[in-house]
Amino acid sequence: MNPLGLMFLDGTAMFAGLAVVLAAGAMFVRSGTGLLRPVLTVLSLTGLAAVLLSAVPLPGWLYALWILPAGAVLVLGNLSGAAPALRFRAFAVLLAASVVVLLVELPHLRAPRIRADAEQPVYVVGDSISAGIGSGERCWPEVLAAATSLRVVNLAVPGATTQSALAQILRIAESNAVVLLEIGGNDLLDRKDAATFESHLDQLVSVLRADGHAVAMFELPLFPFQNAYGRAQRAVARRHAVALIPRRHFARVLGMENGTLDGLHLTQKGHDEMARRVAAVLRVESAPKTD
Numbered sequence: 159m160n161p162l163g164l165m166f167l168d169g170t171a172m173f174a175g176l177a178v179v180l181a182a183g184a185m186f187v188r189s190g191t192g193l194l195r196p197v198l199t200v201l202s203l204t205g206l207a208a209v210l211l212s213a214v215p216l217p218g219w220l221y222a223l224w225i226l227p228a229g230a231v232l233v234l235g236n237l238s239g240a241a242p243a244l245r246f247r248a249f250a251v252l253l254a255a256s257v258v259v260l261l262v263e264l265p266h267l268r269a270p271r272i273r274a275d276a277e278q279p280v281y282v283v284g285d286s287i288s289a290g291i292g293s294g295e296r297c298w299p300e301v302l303a304a305a306t307s308l309r310v311v312n313l314a315v316p317g318a319t320t321q322s323a324l325a326q327i328l329r330i331a332e333s334n335a336v337v338l339l340e341i342g343g344n345d346l347l348d349r350k351d352a353a354t355f356e357s358h359l360d361q362l363v364s365v366l367r368a369d370g371h372a373v374a375m376f377e378l379p380l381f382p383f384q385n386a387y388g389r390a391q392r393a394v395a396r397r398h399a400v401a402l403i404p405r406r407h408f409a410r411v412l413g414m415e416n417g418t419l420d421g422l423h424l425t426q427k428g429h430d431e432m433a434r435r436v437a438a439v440l441r442v443e444s445a446p447k448t449d
Contacts, residue, residue: 159412159413159421163413164409164410164413165208165212166211166212166213166381166382167379167380167381167409167412167413168379168405168406168409168410168413169212169213169214169380169405169406169409170212170406171208171209171211171212172208172209172212172214172259172263174205174208175204175205175206175207175208175209175210175212176205176209176256176259176260177205178201178202178204178205178208179201179202179205179206179209179228179231179252179256180252180253180256181201182198182199182201182202182205182235183202183228183231183232183235183249183252183253184249185198186198186202186231186232186234186235186245186249187235187242187245187246187249188242192238195235195236198235199232199235199236202228202231202232202235203232206225206228206229206232209221209224210225210382211382211383212382213380213381213382213383213384213385213388214263214385214388215380215385215386215387215388215389215391215392216259216262216263216385217262217389220258220259220262223255223258223259224252224255224256224258224259226255227248227249227251227252227255228252228255230248230251230252231245231248231249231252234248266377266392266402266404267404267406268404269403269404269407269438269439270374270401270402270403270439271439271441272336272372272374272401272439272440272441273336273372273441273443274308274336274372274440274441274442274443275442275443275444276307276308276442276443276444277309278308278334278335278336279308279309279310279311279332279335279336280302280308280309280310280311280335280336280337280338280440281310281311281313281327281330281335281336281337281338281371282299282310282311282312282313282314282337282338282340283313283314283318283323283326283327283337283338283339283340283341283362284313284314284315284318284323284338284339284340284341285314285315285316285317285318285319285340285341285343285344286314286316286317286318286423287314287340287343287422287423287424287432288312288314288340289312289314289315289316289318290316290423290424290429291316291419291423293419293423295424295425295426295429296426296429297312297314297424297429298424298428298429298430298432298433298436299311299312299314299433300312301429301430301432301433302433302436302437305433305434305437306437306440306442307442308440308442311330313326313327313329313330314326314340317344318341318344319341319342319344319345319348319350319358320341320342320345320355320358320359320362321358321362323339323341323362324361324362324365327362327365327366330369330371333369333370333371334370334371334372335371335372336371336372336373336374337366337371337372337373337374338374338375338376338436339362339363339373339374339375339376339400340376340408341359341362341375342355342359342378342387342391343378343422345358345387346378346380346384346387352386352387352389352390353390355387355390356390356393356394359390359391359394360394360397360398363375363394363397363398363400364398367398367399367400372401373398373400373401374400374401374402374403374439375391375394375395375400375401375402375403376402376403376405376407376408377391377392377402377403377404377405377408378391378405378408379405379408379409379412380405388405403435403436403439407435408432411424411428411431411432411435412428414427414428414431416428417431
């Protein structure tokens, strides 16, 4: 995948867009930028597009809070008669709104620390990303088990959705396991509406949490205008105290060179990298010794 496409898939396009719009806005504030206005206008519009197409699952009101001053700075920058003080005030509001956006989103970029006792089983509930497609690769749950000495049980099934995954979790025998959810990609590909997706995901997680399992979920890599799926995942995660593995981890495995067989299903290199990223967020603790 080319770097530009990956920026949209993992959400970093939003941060690049913010930076471009702020830089253009700062230059718009200056007087005597007549010759630069067409260039600054193109930069501003490009930055605005990057933010809107990044599919970062921010609340709609927060997007509006940012877009309004960004648009005001762009319009005032192209009005020859606009007072510099007015341009400056519009830019100040834009800067403040950008800070709010960053404060809301940055915590979601922090990788969680998922605690697992050495004797505690780890179950993977997922689709063909975790189950493979029968092409001979050693799937990432198996690689993870070898790398960490944890007992990892791979319940993933090709083609699984948030609804069908209920059958997978019935195979979890213990009542206090760590469950890694890599699920939802097929819901997205099937164009399931976001409300139904959230309902099925909520039901799945509710059952897991009711059984006392610790749950961590991969955020889905999202293409433009798929924000609602990310908002649904975050809403379910907040509701049930589920750890979220930021979408950049999944996206960068899909986007790495020779990481996939077909743009989606993982090669051995992709499985190895996915296992490495999961191992990095797991905190394996030894069971206490008894006399």
